[in-house]
Amino acid sequence: xxxxxxxxxxxxxxxxxxxxxVSCPECGADYEISKKDGANVExxxxxxxxxxxxE
Amino acid sequence: MSxxxxxxxxxxxxxxxxxxxxxxxxxxxxxxxxxxxxxxxDSNREDYDFGDVVLERCVSYFRGLHFTSSLEFxxxxxxxxxxxxxxxxNKMFMTLLLKKNNIPTPKTYFSFSSDSAAENLEKVGFPLxxxxxxxxxxxxxxxxxxxxxxxxxxxxxxxxxxxxxxxYYLQELIKRPPRDIRVITVGDEPIAAMYRKSSGGFKTxxxxxxxxxxxxxxxxxxxxxxxxxxxxxxxxxxIDMMEDEDKGLIVHEVNNxxxxxxxxxxxxxxxxxxxxxxxxxxxxx
Numbered sequence: 001x002x003x004x005x006x007x008x009x010x011x012x013x014x015x016x017x018x019x020x021x022v023s024c025p026e027c028g029a030d031y032e033i034s035k036k037d038g039a040n041v042e043x044x045x046x047x048x049x050x051x052x053x054x055e
Numbered sequence: 056m057s058x059x060x061x062x063x064x065x066x067x068x069x070x071x072x073x074x075x076x077x078x079x080x081x082x083x084x085x086x087x088x089x090x091x092x093x094x095x096x097d098s099n100r101e102d103y104d105f106g107d108v109v110l111e112r113c114v115s116y117f118r119g120l121h122f123t124s125s126l127e128f129x130x131x132x133x134x135x136x137x138x139x140x141x142x143x144x145n146k147m148f149m150t151l152l153l154k155k156n157n158i159p160t161p162k163t164y165f166s167f168s169s170d171s172a173a174e175n176l177e178k179v180g181f182p183l184x185x186x187x188x189x190x191x192x193x194x195x196x197x198x199x200x201x202x203x204x205x206x207x208x209x210x211x212x213x214x215x216x217x218x219x220x221x222x223y224y225l226q227e228l229i230k231r232p233p234r235d236i237r238v239i240t241v242g243d244e245p246i247a248a249m250y251r252k253s254s255g256g257f258k259t260x261x262x263x264x265x266x267x268x269x270x271x272x273x274x275x276x277x278x279x280x281x282x283x284x285x286x287x288x289x290x291x292x293x294i295d296m297m298e299d300e301d302k303g304l305i306v307h308e309v310n311n312x313x314x315x316x317x318x319x320x321x322x323x324x325x326x327x328x329x330x331x332x333x334x335x336x337x338x339x340x
Binding site: 017018019020021032046047050051052053054055 | 063064065066070071086088114115116117118144187189190191192194217293310311312313314
């Protein structure tokens with residue numbers, strides 16, 4: 001699967017789960033895995049760090 | 056066999072570790088994304104797959120807090136409880152509760168407008184550390200060393216004027232070694248601790264690059280951690296302490312959705328396993 005932003009190849013591990021974040025190795029864009037069915041993976045733009053994020 | 060539900064909004068290493076440990080302990084474990092879960096006032100517990108107990112692990116504090124209130128509405132046991140999350144998520148509420156329970160904590164000043172905070176700071180004297188009442192990972196934590204810095208910071212707050220910007224939380228700057236101590240408590244029991252060394256500035260947040268190093272839990276640390284956990288209402292917490300050159304150990308923060316992936320690599324006890332076992336036992340009581 002390629003990065004929707006810069007078209008670089010995204011490395012999505014086979015054991016990645018829905019909800020995990022993958023980052024583009026070239027442009028740095030973050031994507032969240034929204035659906036995964038075997039090798040079919042759907043991505044959505046990951047949320048950016050919010051004011052209330054953390055521990 | 057019990058069923059544990061781990062509620063997340065961003066699946067991090069910690070949530071995956073908890074899921075793995077729950078499975079390895081022979082429990083049924085589910086991961087649930089809070090962002091796609093819908094609840095209404097007619098909802099029932101049976102409508103969802105929350106299992107016997109929920110570990111609320113959202114990275115967004117407000118999302119996690121409000122999700123927790125929904126779970127408690129549905130009578131689903133959740134860790135941490137709403138009241139604990141509510142207090143620990145707000146530095147002012149937390150500090151007041153620490154002090155109320157005679158737990159040594161830095162002297163902290165509260166003002167409710169920039170003018171009042173400026174008047175107090177000039178009276179008390181520089182430096183003081185300003186911290187947002189809501190927020191984490193050291194964001195917005197700044198030492199106010201002189202009047203120019205204070206005026207710049209306060210002016211920015213007056214311009215942004217978010218509700219929490221009107222609450223001024225100013226704390227004494229503690230003389231200490233360039234590190235602090237994080238103790239993880241599970242059910243009022245300290246299970247692991249680490250030193251978090253500053254990477255140069257005065258902040259010691261691991262999220263900012265502070266180097267974690269295993270710390271042996273002394274009797275004093277244990278007593279303070281237990282007392283702090285009980286004061287907040289228990290559950291799974293991260294107690295932060297500083298070594299004040301004059302006063303000894305002081306507790307400056309108690310964290311609600313504790314991060315532990317760094318400490319888990321070096322701790323003697325299995326942190327996610329302890330958390331799962333505590334959660335299961337919590338509902339068996």
